[in-house]
Amino acid sequence: MxxxxxxxxxxxxxxxxxxxxxxxxxxxxxxxxxxxxxxxxxxxxxxxxxxxxxxxxxxxxxxxxxxxxxxxxxxxxxxxxxxxxxxxxxxxxxxxxxxxxxxxxxxxxxxxxxxxxxxxxxxxxxxxxxxxxxxxxxxxxxxxxxxxxxxxxxxxxxxxxxxxxxxxxxxxxxxxxxxxxxxxxxxxxxxxxxxxxxxxxxxxxxxxxxxxxxxxxxxxxxxxxxxxxxxxxxxxxxxxxxxxxxxxxxxxxxxxxxxxxxxxxxxxxxxxxxxxxxxxxxxxxxxxxxxxxxxxxxxxxxxxxxxxxxxxxxxxxxxRGVMDGINPLPWQTDTSIGDWFYSEGYKYKSTTDVVHMLADIVSKNGNLLLNVVQYPDGSLPPEPMKFLQEMAEWMGVNGDAIYGTRPWKVYGEGPTKAASGHFKEDTAYTPQDIRFTTKDGAVYAITLGTPATAVRIASLGRKAGLESRPVKAVTLLGSSAPLRWKQGDDALTIEVPASLPSSMASSFRVTF
CATH class of the missing domain: 3.20.20.80 (Glycosidases)
Incomplete structure (x- = not known):
């Protein structure tokens, strides 16, 4: 030796x-x-x-x-x-x-x-x-x-x-x-x-x-x-x-x-x-x-x-972080569902965490690249497997608010300010936090949680909002039930139906 x-x-x-x-x-x-x-x-x-x-x-x-x-x-x-x-x-x-x-x-x-x-x-x-x-x-x-x-x-x-x-x-x-x-x-x-x-x-x-x-x-x-x-x-x-x-x-x-x-x-x-x-x-x-x-x-x-x-x-x-606002150039967050390589006892992100990150990132002109942790033998631990199943259900309903979209006039509204920069990804959102995307003339409003009785979107108010055109229709992705909504001078208010397709985040499609 x-x-x-x-x-x-x-x-x-x-x-x-x-x-x-x-x-x-x-x-x-x-x-x-x-x-x-x-x-x-x-x-x-x-x-x-x-x-x-x-x-x-x-x-x-x-x-x-x-x-x-x-x-x-x-x-x-x-x-x-x-x-x-x-x-x-x-x-x-x-x-x-x-x-x-x-x-x-x-x-x-x-x-x-x-x-x-x-x-x-x-x-x-x-x-x-x-x-x-x-x-x-x-x-x-x-x-x-x-x-x-x-x-x-x-x-x-x-x-x-x-x-x-x-x-x-x-x-x-x-x-x-x-x-x-x-x-x-x-x-x-x-x-x-x-x-x-x-x-x-x-x-x-x-x-x-x-x-x-x-x-x-x-x-x-x-x-x-x-x-x-x-x-x-x-x-x-x-x-x-x-x-x-x-x-x-x-x-x-x-x-x-x-x-x-x-x-x-x-x-x-x-x-x-x-x-x-x-x-x-x-x-x-x-x-x-x-x-x-x-x-x-x-x-x-x-x-x-x-x-x-x-x-x-x-x-x-x-x-492991996000941008502060809408970036003029496309960008990407890379993060992991757990540790980068498999680690015993490591706390995994919940599917809700990932969905909220995804909505925030996409609203700011970004993509999310997510590491799905594997065992050494190549199979999946139970936590990533559960995540994939839950993510498939959410994306199956809400994908239209994500894929092929572009940022709207503002990325969102709500009481929570997301931490920005590298290694800052633990923002806890509320149902009053909303993220916007747009595609084919429609605006998608994604609530980061389950709103209690009504969704209030100030950015879509008739006079105080950012959209000059009057709202024509509001639909909830994953639901065929008609919605009750009203566009007031200060906000667009949507009554929440008795049941929602997902408790993690709901996507409302607004046309004008």
Whole structure:
């Protein structure tokens, strides 16, 4: 077992700083070799800003994501592959108790335990489609540096080890069969620094100074070569090491070329300057070439962390949060029904939570991409299964107020102000909170809860409201019973019928 020099082991007190291999090598600055795909888009911000979001995405509104991989195996939540090497964390303790010390039993030993033996993509996709998803996104590669496809440039992939099947390819086939648009997510850009703790060692007896398995050069293709660029939060998300930038470019280009997804998601800003811009320009040009000159591709990136954020160059993604108001450009929230990877005892969102988020997001010109948590074997826990069933019922009734809609003059009204920004998604709404969408000249008013006796919509008042045309008719989606309503000077008032199609949210269609 390789150890540090004897003097290091004489330290008896815990050391809280992250210790990395003393054999770290400097960053490589060799220029990245880039190829180009012919087309109108060039790898400059000005060119990428000419992007226009395709109608399929603007109409879809709701997508489901499979944020799934070897990190599901320990059943201990997100970022396991990193935190199992961070002394004192819950995931470090979990790993020590269940698998052994990370000097001997590391993440490389978790990967073979991911078998995906109950993974049935066709059956799952049928559930997702029934629940209302119009697009599906597969994890391509997480920060753990493990590719879920038949990767040409990386030996650590799901075809060569673990489940020994093309996870991305199987998801793609199922999505196409179900008639859903298909996307992939890449989190690889941050991996170089994110995985740095695997090169460390315990900071206290009895294993002080004993290298974790990531420090073994034999596994450098998984844990990356030793380096001096540790991850220090999202502000240092991407490395300057061009050797890794080249690897990122080659692998993600392979992913895009092989599967030609409708959507690519990067977990952060656009990675690596011109390298990332070239990849996105190629992605857009290839999409146009394969769709008769029509751009059908969507690229998601975020305004947080490092990397470039070029708002007009794609579709902005907000992680576990929402926008403050109507955004002039289409955008997307990504969140999860539970933890990102399966975690025992984690509290799941209710279907009501998701419905209210969806209505708020769509009213503000956004889409919702929701991770549905899977067990390590690929099957669904009971909570996500219940959610899918309840969501299918709600969307079956209220889908007309969601799909193909656009924002109205205001996104909504009511007493509750939603928190906005990344990682702010726990707003508790009341039945007096209303969200608006519009389609084919009609306005849909969605109540975020069950109103008691009447729905009062000030924005549709005859004089005080925002619509100059008088109301002609009001109907409740999912109900054939006539409604009693009155358009006064200050508000449109709708009497609530004795029974509602759903207690989560009701959609009233108002025509003029």
């Amino acid at each position: 390789p150890t540090r020099r004897a003097a290091l082991c004489a330290l008896a007190a815990p050391v809280l700083a992250l210790h990395l291999s003393v054999s770290a090598t400097p960053a490589d600055e060799t220029p990245v070799q880039l190829s180009t795909v012919a087309g109108p888009f060039q790898p400059e911000a000005g060119s990428l800003k000419t992007y226009r979001t395709p109608d399929w995405f603007r109409d879809a509104k709701f997508g489901i994501w499979s944020h799934w991989g070897p990190q599901s195996v320990p059943r201990a939540g997100d970022w396991y592959a990193r935190n199992m090497y961070v002394y004192g964390t819950g995931q470090y303790k979990h790993h020590l108790e269940n698998y052994g010390h990370p000097s001997k039993h590391g993440y490389k030993d978790i990967i073979p335990l991911w078998k995906a033996e109950k993974f049935d993509p066709d059956a799952l996709m049928a559930l997702y489609k029934k629940a209302g998803a119009r697009y599906f996104v597969s994890m391509g590669v997480h920060h753990d540096n493990f590719d879920l496809w038949d990767s040409r440039h990386h030996e650590w992939n799901a075809v060569k080890m673990g489940p020994r099947r093309d996870i991305v390819g199987d998801w793609q086939k199922a999505a196409k069969k179900a008639g859903l648009r298909f996307g992939v997510s890449e989190h690889l850009g941050a991996s170089y620094g994110w995985f740095a703790p695997s090169h460390g060692y315990d900071q206290i007896w009895p294993m002080l100074g004993v290298d974790y398995d990531g420090a073994d050069p034999k596994y450098a293709s998984l844990y990356h070569r030793a380096h001096n660029q540790p991850y220090r939060g999202a502000a240092s998300w991407y490395t300057t090491d061009t050797r890794f930038q080249q690897e990122w470019y080659n692998r993600i280009t392979d992913l895009l070329t092989h599967y030609q997804p409708d959507l690519l998601y990067s977990d952060g800003g656009l990675p690596f300057g011109k390298v990332g811009r070239t990849l996105v320009a190629n992605y857009y040009n290839a999409s146009m070439a394969s769709h008769g000159g029509k751009l059908e591709a969507v690229y998601n990136h975020k305004e947080i962390g490092s990397g470039e954020f070029i708002r007009e160059a794609g579709v902005q993604d907000v992680e």
